[in-house]
Amino acid sequence: MITPSQTVGPFFGHALPYETGPDLVPDGYPGAITVTGRVLDGAGEPVPDALLELWLGETGTRGVLRRDGEGASGFGRCATAPDGTYRFRTARPAGPYLALLVFARGLLRAVATRVYLQDGPDPLLDSLEPERRATLVAREDGDVYRFDVRLQGEGETVFLEF
Amino acid sequence: MTHPPNLSPAYRSTILRAPSRPAVAFKTDPDAIELTSPVFGHQEVGALDADLTRQHAGEPIGERIIVTGRILDSSGRPIRNTLVEAWQANAAGRYAHEGDRHPAPLDPNFTGAGRCLTDDEGRYRFVTIKPGAYPWRNHHNAWRPAHIHFSVFGTAFTQRLVTQMYFPGDPLFPFDPILQSVPDAAARERLVAAFDLDVTEPEWALGYRFDVVLGRTPTED
Ligand SMILES: [Fe+2]
Numbered sequence: 408m409i410t411p412s413q414t415v416g417p418f419f420g421h422a423l424p425y426e427t428g429p430d431l432v433p434d435g436y437p438g439a440i441t442v443t444g445r446v447l448d449g450a451g452e453p454v455p456d457a458l459l460e461l462w463l464g465e466t467g468t469r470g471v472l473r474r475d476g477e478g479a480s481g482f483g484r485c486a487t488a489p490d491g492t493y494r495f496r497t498a499r500p501a502g503p504y505l506a507l508l509v510f511a512r513g514l515l516r517a518v519a520t521r522v523y524l525q526d527g528p529d530p531l532l533d534s535l536e537p538e539r540r541a542t543l544v545a546r547e548d549g550d551v552y553r554f555d556v557r558l559q560g561e562g563e564t565v566f567l568e569f
Numbered sequence: 570m571t572h573p574p575n576l577s578p579a580y581r582s583t584i585l586r587a588p589s590r591p592a593v594a595f596k597t598d599p600d601a602i603e604l605t606s607p608v609f610g611h612q613e614v615g616a617l618d619a620d621l622t623r624q625h626a627g628e629p630i631g632e633r634i635i636v637t638g639r640i641l642d643s644s645g646r647p648i649r650n651t652l653v654e655a656w657q658a659n660a661a662g663r664y665a666h667e668g669d670r671h672p673a674p675l676d677p678n679f680t681g682a683g684r685c686l687t688d689d690e691g692r693y694r695f696v697t698i699k700p701g702a703y704p705w706r707n708h709h710n711a712w713r714p715a716h717i718h719f720s721v722f723g724t725a726f727t728q729r730l731v732t733q734m735y736f737p738g739d740p741l742f743p744f745d746p747i748l749q750s751v752p753d754a755a756a757r758e759r760l761v762a763a764f765d766l767d768v769t770e771p772e773w774a775l776g777y778r779f780d781v782v783l784g785r786t787p788t789e790d
Contacts, residue, residue, distance in 0.1 A: 408643075408759065408782050409571045409572075409643060409756075409782050409783070409784050410571075410730065410732055410759055410760070410780075410781045410782050410783070411571050411572050411573060411732065411751045411756045411757070411759065411760060412572045412573065412730060412731065412732055413573075413718075413731065413732045413733040413747060413748075413750075413751075413760065414580075414582075414731075414733075414747060415718070415720075415731045416718060416733075417666075417668060418656075418658075418664040418666040418668060418669055419656060419666075419718065420666050420667070420668070421656065421664065421665050421666050421680060421681065421682055422654065422655075422656030422681070422682035422718070423654060423656070423720065448585040448586050449584075449585040449586065449589070450585055452585075454586065456668075460729070462602065462603070462605075462606075462607070462726050463602070464602030464605055465605065466607050466608045470610065470612075470613060471607045471608075471609055471610075471613055471652075472609070472613040472614070472652075472684075473612060473613050481607060482607040500602070502600070502602065504602075505602075506602050506603050506726055508726070508729055510731055511586060512582050512586075513580070513582030513583050513584075513585070513586035513587070514575060514583070514586055514587070515572070515573040515574070515575055515577060515580070515583060515587075515747070515750050516572050516573065516575060517729065517731060518575075518588060518592070519592075519603065519726075519727070530597050530598050531593075531595055531598070534593070534595070535593070558585075558586050558587070558588055559585060559586060559587060559588055559589050560589065563588060563589060563590055564588075565593055566588050566590075566592045566593065567592055567593050567595050567603075568591075568592035568593065568594050568595070569594075569595060569596060569601070569603055569604075569727040569786075569787045
């Protein structure tokens with residue numbers, strides 16, 4: 408008797424984003440990384456009204472919605488900009504990947520994926536064909552990891568169902 | 570099938586946004602971080618966050634209502650201390666969102682966003698005003714039935730749910746491609762709150778009950 412999903416719609420901006428949502432760590436946090444990219448639709452156009460949630464697998468010490476102290480939070484939330492970009496500043500996860508959820512107008516149910524910081528032996532990655540596998544691996548550029556979410560079509564990101 | 574298929578062409582925005590390939594079923598890893606979820610502390614939510622009628626200097630215009638219910642897992646067990654967020658249009662059907670161009674009045678006393686944590690029985694409770702129906706450009710003469718958006722966590726990231734709560738007896742139901750995207754009539758019914766005289770407070774506010782049941786986690790299979 409599960410409750411069905413419905414779209415987040417276009418008008419969540421006054422409700423769901425919060426000030427420190429994209430910043431899981433305070434400025435100057437040692438070893439922090441940036442995870443950034445764009446959300447694109449089936450025509451390759453940016454999705455300006457998506458909401459992304461990042462999860463590192465543990466709550467952390469800095470709080471989830473209210474960031475206090477100097478530690479790291481394990482959860483972040485970021486709405487896309489008009490050009491479809493998002494940007495998180497986070498600690499590195501304990502394992503090889505971060506969990507990512509994408510909500511948007513036009514998505515009746517959130518899509519779930521993973522951001523792998525590097526390629527390597529992994530039960531999920533190893534189960535995918537090479538070109539599909541590549542959609543889950545971020546491009547590393549110093550402490551910046553670039554990860555685009557392609558909702559549909561060429562280069563479509565692998566989405567997961569658990 | 571409980572959830573709507575992502576491609577539901579009557580809801581036009583799905584056409585270029587729905588993934589074309591089925592989600593990859595992945596259940597082999599007991600250490601998957603998606604089996605855990607953020608833990609929320611009570612200091613994260615303000616005392617007035619759950620009362621959408623008391624967030625400004627004056628009271629919002631509209632029909633004051635109480636919306637309460639329980640967040641449950643698929644076995645009917647309460648989910649405690651989980652975050653419930655709600656947002657909605659005002660009584661005139663206008664969102665306090667810069668993108669909303671519906672020519673209906675804004676209400677300076679209503680933002681339309683609230684949050685709370687569930688108690689030990691999985692219960693949440695919001696005080697708000699009944700939102701208005703509003704037009705959208707999906708098709709000719711398209712109107713959304715009155716609804717409150719809900720966002721719910723759970724004990725696993727896989728249970729994360731965003732949905733919409735509707736009000737009983739709304740004549741717009743058959744014409745709404747978003748509600749109708751849920752294929753099963755009984756499942757659509759679960760998105761409609763129940764009027765409840767026991768929740769209703771005399772001389773104060775009508776009461777509605779809306780329970781949310783989250784999906785099972787992979788380890789429960
Ligand atoms: Fe809405």
